[in-house]
Amino acid sequence: MHRHISESEQDHYRTKMGRDKESNTQLSDATSSLADMSLYSDTNDETKEAGRETELPRMAGMYKNLLVSVGEDPDRDGLLKTPERAAKALLYFTKGYEQSLSSVLNDAIFDENHDEMVVVKDIEMFSMCEHHLVPFIGKVSIGYLPNNKVLGLSKLARIVEIYSRRLQVQERLTKQIAESVVEAVNPRGVGVIIEAS
Numbered sequence: 787m788h789r790h791i792s793e794s795e796q797d798h799y800r801t802k803m804g805r806d807k808e809s810n811t812q813l814s815d816a817t818s819s820l821a822d823m824s825l826y827s828d829t830n831d832e833t834k835e836a837g838r839e840t841e842l843p844r845m846a847g848m849y850k851n852l853l854v855s856v857g858e859d860p861d862r863d864g865l866l867k868t869p870e871r872a873a874k875a876l877l878y879f880t881k882g883y884e885q886s887l888s889s890v891l892n893d894a895i896f897d898e899n900h901d902e903m904v905v906v907k908d909i910e911m912f913s914m915c916e917h918h919l920v921p922f923i924g925k926v927s928i929g930y931l932p933n934n935k936v937l938g939l940s941k942l943a944r945i946v947e948i949y950s951r952r953l954q955v956q957e958r959l960t961k962q963i964a965e966s967v968v969e970a971v972n973p974r975g976v977g978v979i980i981e982a983s
Contacts, residue, residue, distance in 0.1 A: 838877055838884060845873035879914055879921075882951035887966055890948055894938035895971060904936060905929040909943045911982065916953035924982025926950075928963065930973040937971050945970075956980055 849869035853860040860869065907927040914921055926946045949962045964978045 842870065842873050842877070845876065846870045849873055878951075879912075880952055882948045885948045885951075887945070887948065887969065890944045891937070891941055891970055894941045896936050896938070897934060898932065898936045899934060900932045900936055903929050903931055904939075906939055906942045909946050911946055911950045911980065913950040913952070913954045913959060913982075916955060919953070922956070922982045924980055926963065927979045928967065928977070930967050930971070930976040933972050933974045935971040935973075937967070941970075942967070956982055 846869040849872045850860045853865060853869065858865060860866075905927070906929075907925075909926040909928070911924050911926045912921060913923075928942050928946075945963055945966045949959050949966070960978050960980050964976050967973065967976045967978075
């Protein structure tokens with residue numbers, strides 16, 4: 787049975803969670819700094835992951851506020867652990883912020899006198915639209931013309947994952963994947979096609 791949350795109860799939860807201008811500013815600052823993280827940074831990926839994990843309690847508090855804002859009771863049985871689960875899910879869906887291209891490639895670049903196109907089709911992709919925070923799912927196909935260097939084929943899927951596990955738009959995702967292949971092996975040409983919905 788659904789119970790409507792009164793305005794006074796919503797105010798109680800907002801006060802309890804410390805929702806004010808300062809916390810909204812902190813959220814904005816945290817979002818900006820996360821978006822500015824460089825994917826090519828030499829910072830250890832485990833350090834980045836540990837840093838984001840420390841945000842879980844604060845993120846769970848924000849999700850609890852959202853539940854109150856939509857008129858839910860975050861203390862009812864079905865929702866008690868929802869804020870923490872939602873926070874963990876968002877960290878997982880945006881784990882690309884924790885990864886760097888160099889750590890993913892991990893020496894999987896090989897000198898090879900190969901001049902025919904390398905194509906990997908239908909790499910599964912899951913991302914979140916940065917405008918509405920809703921998922922979009924699809925497939926990515928990558929082709930490149932080697933220039934005396936080739937990339938381990940599984941690494942193309944890892945490159946897709948780095949960029950897709952971020953808040954994205956399809957056009958930027960396509961460009962970032964192509965630029966990563968260029969940075970990795972400097973091919974004579976590269977093409978990326980994303981089909982998503």
